Amino acid sequence: MASSAQKQLPMLFLVYVLLLLIFMQEVPHPASPNSSPLMAVALSKSETRDEEVKALLKWKSKLDEESRSILSSWNGSDPCSWQGLGCGPLGSVIGLNLSSSALRGMLHDLDLSSLPNLVMLKLANNSLLGDIPSSIGNLSKLAYLDLSQNLLSGDIPTQLGSLRSLKVLDLSSNNITGSVPSSIGSLSNLTGLYLQNNNISKFIPREVGMLKSLNDLFLYSNHIGGRIPSSIGNMSSLMRLWLFNNDFIGSIPIEIGMLVSLSELDLSANYLNGSIPPTLGNLSNLAFLYFYENQLSGPIPKEVGGMKSLVHLQLLDNDLTCSIPSSIGNLSNLNILYLFQNKLSGPIPPEIGNLRSLSELSIYANNLTGSIPETIGKLGNLTLLFLFGNSIYGPIPPTIGNLSKLNELHLYQNKLSRSIPKEIGRLRLLVKPALYRNSLEGSLPIEFNNLTSLTSLQLSDNQFVGQSPRIYAVVKFLRTSLAQNNHFTGPIARSPEKLYELV
Ligand SMILES: *[C@@H]1O[C@H](CO)[C@@H](O)[C@H](O)[C@H]1NC(C)=O
Ligand SMILES: *[C@@H]1O[C@H](CO)[C@@H](O)[C@H](O)[C@H]1NC(C)=O
Ligand SMILES: *[C@@H]1O[C@H](CO)[C@@H](O)[C@H](O)[C@H]1NC(C)=O
Ligand SMILES: *[C@@H]1O[C@H](CO)[C@@H](O)[C@H](O)[C@H]1NC(C)=O
Ligand SMILES: *[C@@H]1O[C@H](CO)[C@@H](O)[C@H](O)[C@H]1NC(C)=O
Ligand SMILES: *[C@@H]1O[C@H](CO)[C@@H](O)[C@H](O)[C@H]1NC(C)=O
Ligand SMILES: *[C@@H]1O[C@H](CO)[C@@H](O)[C@H](O)[C@H]1NC(C)=O
Ligand SMILES: *[C@@H]1O[C@H](CO)[C@@H](O)[C@H](O)[C@H]1NC(C)=O
Ligand SMILES: *[C@@H]1O[C@H](CO)[C@@H](O)[C@H](O)[C@H]1NC(C)=O
Ligand SMILES: *[C@@H]1O[C@H](CO)[C@@H](O)[C@H](O)[C@H]1NC(C)=O
Ligand SMILES: *[C@@H]1O[C@H](CO)[C@@H](O)[C@H](O)[C@H]1NC(C)=O
Ligand SMILES: *[C@@H]1O[C@H](CO)[C@@H](O)[C@H](O)[C@H]1NC(C)=O
Numbered sequence: 001m002a003s004s005a006q007k008q009l010p011m012l013f014l015v016y017v018l019l020l021l022i023f024m025q026e027v028p029h030p031a032s033p034n035s036s037p038l039m040a041v042a043l044s045k046s047e048t049r050d051e052e053v054k055a056l057l058k059w060k061s062k063l064d065e066e067s068r069s070i071l072s073s074w075n076g077s078d079p080c081s082w083q084g085l086g087c088g089p090l091g092s093v094i095g096l097n098l099s100s101s102a103l104r105g106m107l108h109d110l111d112l113s114s115l116p117n118l119v120m121l122k123l124a125n126n127s128l129l130g131d132i133p134s135s136i137g138n139l140s141k142l143a144y145l146d147l148s149q150n151l152l153s154g155d156i157p158t159q160l161g162s163l164r165s166l167k168v169l170d171l172s173s174n175n176i177t178g179s180v181p182s183s184i185g186s187l188s189n190l191t192g193l194y195l196q197n198n199n200i201s202k203f204i205p206r207e208v209g210m211l212k213s214l215n216d217l218f219l220y221s222n223h224i225g226g227r228i229p230s231s232i233g234n235m236s237s238l239m240r241l242w243l244f245n246n247d248f249i250g251s252i253p254i255e256i257g258m259l260v261s262l263s264e265l266d267l268s269a270n271y272l273n274g275s276i277p278p279t280l281g282n283l284s285n286l287a288f289l290y291f292y293e294n295q296l297s298g299p300i301p302k303e304v305g306g307m308k309s310l311v312h313l314q315l316l317d318n319d320l321t322c323s324i325p326s327s328i329g330n331l332s333n334l335n336i337l338y339l340f341q342n343k344l345s346g347p348i349p350p351e352i353g354n355l356r357s358l359s360e361l362s363i364y365a366n367n368l369t370g371s372i373p374e375t376i377g378k379l380g381n382l383t384l385l386f387l388f389g390n391s392i393y394g395p396i397p398p399t400i401g402n403l404s405k406l407n408e409l410h411l412y413q414n415k416l417s418r419s420i421p422k423e424i425g426r427l428r429l430l431v432k433p434a435l436y437r438n439s440l441e442g443s444l445p446i447e448f449n450n451l452t453s454l455t456s457l458q459l460s461d462n463q464f465v466g467q468s469p470r471i472y473a474v475v476k477f478l479r480t481s482l483a484q485n486n487h488f489t490g491p492i493a494r495s496p497e498k499l500y501e502l503v
Contacts, residue, residue: 055114063105125149137162185210209234233258281306305330329354377402432456
């Protein structure tokens, strides 16, 4: 290449300089790191084109038969008219997009070094096999690289770190192994890094902290372990940090609290321990916080009240202790609050009634005490209320009748007492209320008749008196009713129709 180029040098030089002035962005690529600028100059437009055509046709010839017929337009010597190819003003190939084209073959049969002007390379959702070739590091102009949804294996080549123009790197949903190379820290213009759904292990290199332009860091569903590096706090543009379903250990770095642009933080299904850092309270743009299925301990810090944009707060399945902070009432946009399966104690704070947008409140299987606050009646959008498996005592507040959208009401296994308030008859959408194993007493309010959506009614192990539930009209809609271990009078009958169990 170099020798033939040298022969043509005098003739091409003037042309080159002119072109360089006009089309700075499309200069022919240096043949190798050692080649002099003059040799680079000499690599003519037509020669680059020949190289490109040769490399592309060679790749086509190595793909399977079906792929070759899909690429029937790849013929002749003008690649600019071929399917999936885009050319720059000088006629060299700058874009290759064959996503979702049902191609099958080896990626490394494509000689990437021959396509030096590529700005975009998208081959997502095909059946490309084999390694990602290290020659990919030669594509110095590449801004978009998407090889997601293929069958690629092997490691991420460290040479990717040479792609200084890269904005989006998507290798997700392949079978990539090895570690995230530390060279990734050189990609200072990267806005999206998508490596999820692979088989990546080891740990996150601290150099990721250098990715100051990064908005999305998706590493979920891999086998990445070690600690989450504290350098993550330096990724000042980060908006979505999705690390769930990995093997991370240690504590959540307090530096996450510096990521003020963060809107989605998902660290669930890992082995994280230690306590929730109070610095998270600084994340006023955070909308989705998922820490579930870890081993977090200690209290929910009162600072959570600072996360004013929070829509989902899911801390379930940890070892959190102490009481629910009343500051939680400041989260006025909260839609889902899942704190179940922890070791939380103390009463439910009355401030919970301020969460007017709440649709699901699930705090079952904790060690909560106190009574159900009357303010719960202010949660007019609540569809699900799971308080079971705690030590909550006192009456069911009549304000519960205001929860007109309530579907699911599970209050079983607590220490609730007194009668069921008649206001429960206003919960027209109630489906399967479960009140068993409490100390409820009195007779069932006749207003149960209004609950025409009921399919199941579970009242066993209480101290109810009066007529058994079979007398109520509503019984005809029930599929299950459990009412044993009470003091009901009258026979406990089985309905001939839908009712399978009425005891
Ligand atoms: C490719 O082009 C040549 C001529 O340029 C033609 O003879 C041949 O039939 C073409 N092949 C296909 C598969 O289109
Ligand atoms: C790439 O190709 C796919 C499938 O043909 C198409 O949906 C997508 O819009 C293309 N993307 C770009 C950036 O051209
Ligand atoms: C993947 O490509 C196939 C065609 O090969 C297409 O039918 C399918 O919709 C694509 N899937 C996605 C998620 O783009
Ligand atoms: C392309 O990359 C490979 C591997 O990194 C390297 O050995 C080779 O010199 C490069 N070729 C060109 C033409 O730059
Ligand atoms: C990074 O982005 C900036 C601003 O868009 C641009 O000026 C710069 O040239 C880019 N750097 C590289 C190496 O592409
Ligand atoms: C992924 O690669 C491993 C070897 O590294 C292999 O055993 C496994 O079958 C591959 N899985 C898929 C889905 O290709
Ligand atoms: C992940 O990689 C390991 C080797 O590193 C291999 O044994 C295992 O089968 C791979 N898992 C999958 C799901 O491909
Ligand atoms: C964050 O960046 C600053 C300067 O850019 C550096 O001094 C510091 O060590 C970095 N922090 C971490 C935890 O990497
Ligand atoms: C967290 O786990 C690490 C090991 O994974 C252990 O060394 C450390 O003591 C644990 N810390 C807490 C607070 O449990
Ligand atoms: C209650 O839900 C409705 C419909 O989903 C919604 O329009 C309304 O804004 C919600 N109310 C509050 C206080 O969030
Ligand atoms: C629940 O709290 C009670 C007293 O407040 C305590 O005796 C008990 O050990 C706690 N149970 C659990 C599982 O933490
Ligand atoms: C609820 O039931 C009671 C008694 O059966 C009845 O008098 C009342 O009209 C019902 N209320 C509504 C809102 O349907």
